[in-house]
Structure formats: C-alpha cells, structure tokens
Ligand code: DOR
C-alpha cells in the first residue's frame with residue numbers, strides 16, 4: 001500500500017536548545033515543512049527579539065539538506081508580553097502564536113499564569129492583530145483527579161474566553177479528551193491539535209503491563225473512550241483538527257528517573273504512528289487533511305506542493321533505532337518503534 005501526501009506540518013513541537021536542539025532538529029526537518037516551535041525554554045521565549053534569536057539557532061542547527069523546513073516561533077504568554085509586544089510579534093512574520101501555560105502544569109511552565117483572565121490586554125491585542133492563542137488546557141488544582149484536569153480547565157477558562165472573545169482565534173493544544181473535541185466543534189474560532197501518542201495510546205498502556213515512563217506526558221494520555229473520540233475527530237476530515245506532535249525530548253536520566261519528566265519524543269516516528277492509526281481506522285483517505293492541510297489553512301498557509309510517500313509493509317521490517325544519543329552521550333527514547341517498522345517514508 002502506497003500513499004503520497006503533501007509534506008506534513010508539525011503545529012506543536014519542542015525543539016529545546018543547545019546540545020539537545022542539535023540532536024533532535026533534523027528529525028523534524030526530515031519529515032515536516034512548517035514546525036510551530038514551543039517557547040518553554042529556561043528562561044522562556046517571551047519577546048520577539050528572543051524568538052528571532054532562537055529561530056536563528058534552530059535554522060543554524062539543521063544539519064541535513066531540508067530546504068522546505070521553516071520553523072515558526074511562539075511567544076510564552078507572561079506579563080512581559082504587552083500589547084505592544086503582541087503587535088511586534090504580528091509584524092515579525094516569524095511568530096505563529098502566543099502560548100498560555102497554566103503555571104505548574106508541565107515542563108518549564110512556572111512562568112505561566114493561573115488564569116487567562118489575567119492577560120486581557122494582551123488577549124485583546126492578539127484578537128486585533130489576528131495572532132492565535134495557543135492553550136495548554138490543564139487545571140493545576142491538586143484536588144482534581146489528573147484525568148479530569150483538561151476538561152476542568154476547558155470548562156472554567158477556555159469556554160468562557162471563547163464565548164467572550166469571538167474574534168480571538170484559539171488552538172486547544174494536544175487535545176486528550178472528548179471535552180476538548182466538543183469545545184473545538186462548538187466555537188467557530190477554535191481549532192485543535194492532536195498528537196500521535198494521544199491518538200494511539202490509552203492510559204492502560206502506561207500502567208497495565210509494567211510502568212512505561214516513555215508514555216508519560218502532559219496532558220496525560222487518557223481513557224480508551226477519550227482516545228476513540230480523538231481518533232474519530234482526526235479521521236473525520238473536519239478541518240478544525242490537525243497534527244501537532246508535541247514531540248518533547250528528555251534525556252533518559254530524567255525520563256526513567258524516580259520522578260519522571262513529562263514528554264514523549266516522537267518527531268522521528270510520529271508520522272508512522274499517525275499513518276497506522278488512520279490505517280486501523282480505515283481512514284487513510286483523510287490522512288493528508290490531518291497532517292498536511294487543515295493546520296496549514298488554520299495558520300494562513302497553503303498545503304505544501306512537495307510530497308511525502310508513505311508505504312505500509314505487509315510484514316514489519318526489523319525494528320529501527322529506539323534511542324538517540326546527543327553529542328555528550330545523553331540518550332533519548334524514541335516513541336513509535338513498532339509503527340516505524342511497518343511504514344517507510346520517502347520525500348519525493
Ligand atoms: O509532556 C509534555 N512535555 N507536555 C508539555 O506540555 C510540555 C512538554 C515538554 O516540554 O517536555
């Protein structure tokens with residue numbers, strides 16, 4: 001089975017910096033055209049000047065011949081992102097969105113906020129400048145069960161904001177529940193990114209057959225029922241849903257530690273995993289919409305004119321690499337090895 005699709009875009013990726021950036025960036029450049037790069041470095045990327053410097057470091061780190069690879073930057077929504085900074089971001093041409101993190105919800109989120117309501121002047125400037133708001137939707141209320149925290153944040157924060165500001169466009173990032181899917185469908189100005197791991201895994205996969213820290217991410221992978229809602233939305237062809245891998249590398253020493261960091265490194269094999277999900281759902285005819293056009297159109301671009309060929313092997317080949325090694329010898333575990341043995345990808 002062979003399928004050609006326009007070169008995909010990754011509308012949510014963590015490329016890190018320095019040694020880790022150098023080790024991972026080619027895996028995004030190999031398969032993707034646009035990459036919307038998350039700003040949760042330390043310190044966070046919260047000014048246009050820093051975003052432009054980071055953009056230059058990313059471009060300089062690409063080691064393969066990947067002429068189509070275009071990183072788009074994001075700003076981290078902090079009090080430093082004033083209405084003037086929002087306007088400068090919109091004028092810069094390299095900034096695709098501004099990201100809200102609930103403080104404490106995930107990796108390097110301490111600079112985030114407690115409520116979207118605390119950022120109204122910036123949000124109003126974003127609506128005016130047509131700058132997308134990207135939301136990590138997850139409550140940090142310790143009294144709430146971890147599997148209920150996305151729905152709680154959507155209901156208390158994102159829904160009211162969408163109702164109040166119809167002119168502000170919002171991407172609900174890495175949707176992990178049916179609540180997220182329904183909210184995106186409900187509001188005209190809402191979109192949703194969905195990851196390969198939330199499409200392919202359920203919480204039992206993390207816990208049932210030995211603890212698998214490589215499947216730990218935020219928002220946590222949820223129940224089978226929620227996964228079915230994500231697959232139905234992604235494979236439906238609904239233009240509001242698109243791929244954002246949320247590829248988030250952590251060294252093994254921090255990932256398989258007593259307290260494991262949240263994040264799944266899926267840039268190398270995330271497309272293989274996504275293709276297998278669509279194959280299993282009998283929906284390969286909708287794959288290109290999800291990986292290569294819906295997100296592009298949401299972010300004001302045309303789908304790529306170049307193509308990626310995907311081939312599903314009748315028998316899986318030998319397992320490809322499952323570890324990446326950085327320059328100083330740190331290792332990072334790759335997600336999707338089994339799917340990568342099933343699919344071959346070729347840039348045409
Ligand atoms: O699992 C995650 N890892 N979720 C996030 O929101 C952040 C990311 C990271 O940067 O490691």
Ligand code: ZN
Nearest residue numbers: 012014038246
């Ligand atoms: Zn992320």
